[in-house]
Structure formats: structure tokens, C-alpha cells
Amino acid sequence: MLKNNLKIGVFDSGIGGLTVLKKLLQGFPRGVDFFYFADTARVPYGSKPIETLRGYVGEIFDFFFQLGIDAIVTACNTSDSILSQREKQNLPVPYFSIIDPTVRAVGSIAPKGSEVSILATSNTVRRSLYLRKLFRYENLRRITQKACPLFVPIIEEGIWEGEIVDAVVRYYLAEINRMEPDYLILGCTHYPFIRKVIEASISQKTLLVDPADYILVDLKNWIGETGDKESRVTYYVSGNPESFQRILGRYFQREGNVIPVDLVDERITIRG
Structure with missing residues (x-):
């Protein structure tokens, strides 16, 4: 020891x-x-x-x-x-x-034909590291990503719930909700601060993934x-x-x- x-x-x-x-x-x-x-x-x-x-x-x-x-x-x-x-x-x-173990976990547990979406900052989306690494898994049918640039400033201000957060989350998740992915990765460590709001805004079939785990x-x-x-x-x-x-x-x-x-x-x- x-x-x-x-x-x-x-x-x-x-x-x-x-x-x-x-x-x-x-x-x-x-x-x-x-x-x-x-x-x-x-x-x-x-x-x-x-x-x-x-x-x-x-x-x-x-x-x-x-x-x-x-x-x-x-x-x-x-x-x-x-x-x-x-x-x-x-x-x-x-x-x-923080990205590599998350990709390995999702890629290994997702059934064939699964769909994955990633919420992230503009730079993370632009670099597309999650996207490129997840594309290696043949069991994933569709992988999408969404930049959410307003999330971090709001969270840093200490606004983790309420009407402002609800409105911004609805705005960014509108397209993802139409797709109803099987997995939604919180691709920024700020986002778990508003996890409850995100969970309430997505389909019940979508599993939220926190890379910290x-x-x-x-x-x-x-x-x-x-x-x-x-x-x-x-x-x-x-x-x-x-x-x-x-x-x-x-x-x-x-x-x-x-x-x-x-x-x-x-x-x-x-x-x-």
C-alpha cells in the first residue's frame, strides 16, 4: 500500500x-x-x-x-x-x-444499429474527435453532434435551472429530439450541471452518457x-x-x- x-x-x-x-x-x-x-x-x-x-x-x-x-x-x-x-x-x-474512454464504452455497449448524438462546445464539434473515433464502430448506424455555445456561459453564471436554462436547452435539443438517438453524450463537463433539465427534454428511450464515469x-x-x-x-x-x-x-x-x-x-x- x-x-x-x-x-x-x-x-x-x-x-x-x-x-x-x-x-x-x-x-x-x-x-x-x-x-x-x-x-x-x-x-x-x-x-x-x-x-x-x-x-x-x-x-x-x-x-x-x-x-x-x-x-x-x-x-x-x-x-x-x-x-x-x-x-x-x-x-x-x-x-x-476524457474522450477516449467514453468512446470505448459507448462503442462496446451499443447494440447494432444504435444512434449516438453528442452535445459539445463549438471547438469540440469543430474538431470532431468524438465523431471520428465513434465512426470506427460498425454497430453504430448514425452519429451526430450539436454545438451548444450558450451552455457554458450560463452555467458559469450559476444559472443551472429555471426559465432561461429551459429555453436554451429546448432550442439546442430540438433537432436531436426529432432523431431520438439511443445515446446522448454530454461532451462538455459543464453540462452535467444542467443534467436534470436535459433529461427532462429528451426522449425516454435516449440514455444520457456522462464521460466522467x-x-x-x-x-x-x-x-x-x-x-x-x-x-x-x-x-x-x-x-x-x-x-x-x-x-x-x-x-x-x-x-x-x-x-x-x-x-x-x-x-x-x-x-x-
């Missing part, structure tokens, strides 16, 4: 990755120190130029390496979609994709047995730490150890 907790870096453009972190904490109540980076000063990632995002991700990785992390979990579908397989494999620590399986297979020290989380936030702390209180029903960081000269440094 490990004496010291493993150090796992988890990152997202904002609060969306908290939906992944929640699953990870449930899966690893002991033995892991999580370092969550929320790039709230530069959210959303879903509509920014790809080269700009590649720079952001590189800065986050460099920051994680300074912290001495043992592995990186991407809790951002957009970031995962812009990195090549070679870039992921050439990192000095293991990298856990499958990245947890991959991480469990890699980690194996953990130590017995309680898992902890340290949050690093590039935007407003007070606002992020309020989100933590609302989502986890408790405050967290939130450390503000500065973005200076393409580097991330701890404030103060």
Missing part, C-alpha cells in the same frame, strides 16, 4: 471539471491529493482559437509539473480534443483523456491500490476566487482550499 497520497492534476476552463472531480472523490475517498486548476479568467475555451487554447493548456501542464503531480486528468473535452495522441503520450506523466474507470485501473490517508483537494483559480468559493459551497455543500493564481508572461504563478 502506498504510504503517501498520489498527486493528480485535474483541469478545466472553469467550474465544469468539478463534475468530474466529484466522481473522482467518490471513487477515491482515500489515497489521492487532487490539484484542481480552474482557468476561470479565460473561460470559455469552447469558442477561442485553437492555437490560443494550446498555449493555455501548455501553461497549465507546466504549472502542474512544478507542483510535482503524478498524473493529469483532463476534465475539459475541448482541451482533450485539440491535443494529438503523440502530445499526450510524450508528457512526462500519464495523461487521462469512464475516466474514473481508467484512473482506477491505473492507480490500483491506494494509501489510507484521506483524499484532499487544492483548488487553483485564475479568476475570482470568492466567486469560485461560492460555487464550491453550492455544489459540494462545503468550502474548499482555494488559491488564486496570476497569469503573467505566459506563466501561471501563485498569487502573493
